[in-house]
Amino acid sequence: VDEFEIIRTYFATQPETRADVVLGIGDDAALLRVPLGHELVATTDTLVAGVHFLADTDPADLGYRALAVNLSDLAAMGAEPAWATLSLTLPDAEPRWLEGFCRGFYELSREFGVQLVGGNLAHGPLNITVGAYGHVPVDTALRRDGAGVGDAIYVTGVLGDAALALNHVLGRQLLDAVAFASVRARLVRPHPRVAEGLRLRGIASAAIDISDGLLADLGHVLAASGVGARIELSRLPVSDVYRGEFARAGWEPALTQGDDYELCFSVPPGRVAALEALTPMLGCRITRIGEAVSEAGLTVLDASGHRYVARHAGYDHFTQHANKGN
Amino acid sequence: VDEFEIIRTYFATQPETRADVVLGIGDDAALLRVPLGHELVATTDTLVAGVHFLADTDPADLGYRALAVNLSDLAAMGAEPAWATLSLTLPDAEPRWLEGFCRGFYELSREFGVQLVGGNLAHGPLNITVGAYGHVPVDTALRRDGAGVGDAIYVTGVLGDAALALNHVLGRQLLDAVAFASVRARLVRPHPRVAEGLRLRGIASAAIDISDGLLADLGHVLAASGVGARIELSRLPVSDVYRGEFARAGWEPALTQGDDYELCFSVPPGRVAALEALTPMLGCRITRIGEAVSEAGLTVLDASGHRYVARHAGYDHFTQHANKGN
Numbered sequence: 001v002d003e004f005e006i007i008r009t010y011f012a013t014q015p016e017t018r019a020d021v022v023l024g025i026g027d028d029a030a031l032l033r034v035p036l037g038h039e040l041v042a043t044t045d046t047l048v049a050g051v052h053f054l055a056d057t058d059p060a061d062l063g064y065r066a067l068a069v070n071l072s073d074l075a076a077m078g079a080e081p082a083w084a085t086l087s088l089t090l091p092d093a094e095p096r097w098l099e100g101f102c103r104g105f106y107e108l109s110r111e112f113g114v115q116l117v118g119g120n121l122a123h124g125p126l127n128i129t130v131g132a133y134g135h136v137p138v139d140t141a142l143r144r145d146g147a148g149v150g151d152a153i154y155v156t157g158v159l160g161d162a163a164l165a166l167n168h169v170l171g172r173q174l175l176d177a178v179a180f181a182s183v184r185a186r187l188v189r190p191h192p193r194v195a196e197g198l199r200l201r202g203i204a205s206a207a208i209d210i211s212d213g214l215l216a217d218l219g220h221v222l223a224a225s226g227v228g229a230r231i232e233l234s235r236l237p238v239s240d241v242y243r244g245e246f247a248r249a250g251w252e253p254a255l256t257q258g259d260d261y262e263l264c265f266s267v268p269p270g271r272v273a274a275l276e277a278l279t280p281m282l283g284c285r286i287t288r289i290g291e292a293v294s295e296a297g298l299t300v301l302d303a304s305g306h307r308y309v310a311r312h313a314g315y316d317h318f319t320q321h322a323n324k325g326n
Numbered sequence: 327v328d329e330f331e332i333i334r335t336y337f338a339t340q341p342e343t344r345a346d347v348v349l350g351i352g353d354d355a356a357l358l359r360v361p362l363g364h365e366l367v368a369t370t371d372t373l374v375a376g377v378h379f380l381a382d383t384d385p386a387d388l389g390y391r392a393l394a395v396n397l398s399d400l401a402a403m404g405a406e407p408a409w410a411t412l413s414l415t416l417p418d419a420e421p422r423w424l425e426g427f428c429r430g431f432y433e434l435s436r437e438f439g440v441q442l443v444g445g446n447l448a449h450g451p452l453n454i455t456v457g458a459y460g461h462v463p464v465d466t467a468l469r470r471d472g473a474g475v476g477d478a479i480y481v482t483g484v485l486g487d488a489a490l491a492l493n494h495v496l497g498r499q500l501l502d503a504v505a506f507a508s509v510r511a512r513l514v515r516p517h518p519r520v521a522e523g524l525r526l527r528g529i530a531s532a533a534i535d536i537s538d539g540l541l542a543d544l545g546h547v548l549a550a551s552g553v554g555a556r557i558e559l560s561r562l563p564v565s566d567v568y569r570g571e572f573a574r575a576g577w578e579p580a581l582t583q584g585d586d587y588e589l590c591f592s593v594p595p596g597r598v599a600a601l602e603a604l605t606p607m608l609g610c611r612i613t614r615i616g617e618a619v620s621e622a623g624l625t626v627l628d629a630s631g632h633r634y635v636a637r638h639a640g641y642d643h644f645t646q647h648a649n650k651g652n
Contacts, residue, residue: 022365026550027470028402028534029369031462034360039348042443043355044457046413048450076354087372087413087455117368124374125451129413131370136357144353208354224352 003121006093010102011086016115020082030117032083038135041079045069049126054169059097061188062128063104068190069211070132071112072261075197076209078142079134081112086119089127112194142200142207147225147266151205151292154275156193157262157284158239159214160254161186167257173248179241190261196282200265203275207265213258215310219298221266230299231290233308255300256310266292329447332419336428337412342441346408356443358409364461367405371395375452380495385423387514388454389430394516395537396458397438398587401523402535404468405460407438412445415453438520468526468533468591473551477531477592477618480601482519483610484565485540485588486580487512493583499574505567516587522608526591529601533591539584541636545624547590556625557616559634581626581636592618 012025022031034040047066049055067084074081086105090097109116114132147153165187167173168180175183193209200207206225208217214236222229236254238246267275279286293299300308338351348357360366373392375381393410400407412431416423435442440458473479491513493499494506501509519535526533532551534543540562548555559577568580593601605612619625626634 023467023469028399029367029405029458031403031467031469032366032368033464034366036362040358040360040366040459041355042358042409042411042457042459044411044413044444044446044455046415046446046448046453046455048415048448048453051448051450073354077357079355083368085368085370085457087370089372089374089453118370120370120372120455122372122374122377124377124453127372127374127415127450127453127455129370129372129446129453129455131368131411131457132355133366133368138359141349141357143349143357 006098006121010098011116011119014116015106015110016113018082018113018115021115021117024115024117030083032117034135038137039141041074041077041134041136041141042131043070043073044129044131045073047128059100060104063101064108064189066128066130067105067108067132068192068261070130071108071192071194072190072209072211074132074134075192075194076142076207076263077136078140078197078201078207079136080198081114081132081134081194083117083133084109084114085131086116087129088119089122089124091124091126136201140201142197142204142265144206144208144221144224147206147221147227147292148268149227149292149294151266151268152272152288153218153229153231153264153266153290153292154286154288155210155214155237155262155264156196156286158237158242159210159260159262160242160257161239162190162259163253163257164242164245164249166259167253175245179244182241183239187259190259192261193263193284196263196284199278199282203267203271203278204265205268207263210260210262210264211258213256214264215255215298216258218264221264222298227292228295228297228299229290229292230301232301234303235287235289237285237287251308252311332424332447336424337442337445340442341432341436342439344408344439344441347441347443350441350443356409358443360461364463365467367400367403367460367462367467368457369396369399370455370457371399373454385426386430389427390434390515392454392456393431393434393458394518394587396456397434397518397520398516398535398537400458400460401518401520402468402533402589403462404466404523404527404533405462406524407440407458407460407520409443409459410435410440411457412442413455414445415448415450417450417452462527466527468523468530470532470534470547470550473532473547473553473592473618474594475553475618475620477594478598478614479544479555479557479590479592479616479618480612480614481536481540481563481588481590482522482612483588484563484568485536485586486568486583487565488516488585489579489583490568490571490575492585493579501571505570508567509565513585516585518587519589519610522589522610525604525608529593529597529604530591531594533589536586536588536590537584539582540590541581541624542584544590547592548624553618553620554622554624555616555618556627558627560629561613561615563611563613577634578637
């Protein structure tokens with residue numbers, strides 16, 4: 001199999017063709033038109049075999065997930081996704097793997113009208129790096145540094161289901177078949193909250209997507225904004241499956257494991273009414289879990305009002321690695 | 327070592343700060359401003375340990391090269407470089423390696439005023455994926471598909487030195503110490519022809535950078551443009567070192583090995599005078615090596631006017647890999 005033939009067969013045939021793509025795959029670089037009065041929003045994320053996924057993962061799920069985690073970053077900025085690049089390092093050019101990967105990738109790219117406009121194909125240990133690009137009207141992006149004291153803190157959807165699914169797959173805490181079937185999609189096909197991010201422009205004062213765990217990611221918002229926060233465990237939105245597992249799992253998966261790709265965002269008191277008016281238009285529930293305070297740090301309170309101390313702060317690649325050796 | 331600390335220490339401190347970067351490293355995505363009336367130009371390229379470089383390569387050379395090959399793609403579009411992203415997958419977070427890598431990367435990014443605006447850090451087999459972004463005024467980009475019958479075909483600089491250096495490193499054809507010292511930089515520190523690409527806007531009808539070898543890359547231009555070409559070996563620009571090695575090396579390294587990162591471009595007859603007027607302003611020589619013809623395919627003529635047939639068409643990742651098994 002020849003490199004250019006792979007590109008022709010699997011990538012040059014991708015389904016989306018946007019009017020703002022002057023030149024897509026097939027030149028030294030892509031030529032793209034950012035709408036007048038908009039800023040370019042650019043992000044990139046990598047999935048590595050054996051670290052972010054198991055070697056036997058369905059390639060369609062990988063293709064979906066590799067794009068999803070990037071679109072989630074655009075969602076957290078309130079950006080409208082437009083284009084993607086794919087840098088694929090592969091041990092072999094297996095047609096079945098490539099076909100499956102593209103199927104998953106294109107399923108999601110089509111949903112959001114994202115066109116694959118370039119990339120790179122190389123030989124080596126499996127590594128999937130996607131770049132995702134979108135735009136926002138000037139000065140409307142949702143950033144991490146805009147939360148103010150008194151802002152209400154919200155999350156979209158439910159937390160912890162992806163973690164339960166991962167813990168099951170890793171043999172840490174087994175679920176029954178029905179429960180696993182219900183949470184599995186949250187792990188292998190996280191749905192980026194793009195529509196929600198767009199709706200939150202002009203309402204949220206800060207936002208982030210929850211990839212490393214609520215505590216770690218909300219912590220980034222607080223650090224960037226120079227505020228603290230108090231959240232209440234009794235308010236954390238979890239699924240019925242999570243509630244059923246609660247006696248064994250406790251709060252840790254929902255607080256610290258990540259992979260949910262929900263949005264966590266802050267809303268100034270004066271805009272809470274606007275947010276509530278918006279709620280029926282959102283594709284998911286939103287839940288107020290606490291508020292920003294002037295005292296630095298993130299305080300987590302349990303149902304009795306006592307301070308809860310999490311065992312882990314969130315996923316970190318290199319400390320996890322260092323710990324492996326201990 | 328902690329992932330965020332690595333980002334803070336090595337990447338958040340990068341030297342360039344551009345006014346068109348609304349938000350750089352440290353949020354879910356970067357916010358960037360493309361100038362009014364310009365198109366965004368986006369490219370990405372990957373270097374894999376053991377494939378694109380040897381494991382003991384000086385990390386500063388790797389950092390330089392990882393950015394250089396991307397800026398070369400922007401140069402081939404006639405784009406002005408502005409921003410970069412870096413997705414780094416590392417087996418270990420070695421401070422010495424990271425410090426060296428950044429030194430090389432920043433040396434080049436500073437030269438071209440490119441700001442690192444985001445990226446990703448993951449644990450796994452060494453893989454370096456850089457994204458480079460720039461802009462061109464609408465409708466002025468140099469593309470592969472613009473060459474017309476009768477256009478003169480040019481290359482910048484000299485060809486084949488990077489290949490000689492690689493062949494020496496791989497033990498295929500040893501050079502003496504003086505010769506190697508002279509060509510080594512062409513392999514480890516290819517200098518992207520950004521300034522030349524910018525000057526060629528409005529003059530060249532098509533352009534490409536020579537990464538896979540002159541024959542392969544010019545072949546891409548011809549295929550995209552729907553024309554053929556005839557080039558003459560006696561016109562190929564090579565260095566004194568290359569001339570000294572010619573008896574052993576022949577034309578193959580200059581024609582088929584790539585890694586030169588020179589530009590190959592076509593110029594319509596009516597603009598040749600404008601190109602010649604420009605020559606003193608370019609930082610390198612340019613050489614007319616042939617012309618585009620209506621008959622499909624690339625014909626290479628030797629000094630006696632006979633057709634020369636190259637042994638290899640250019641580097642291809644997956645066929646090279648397949649060949650390894652044979």
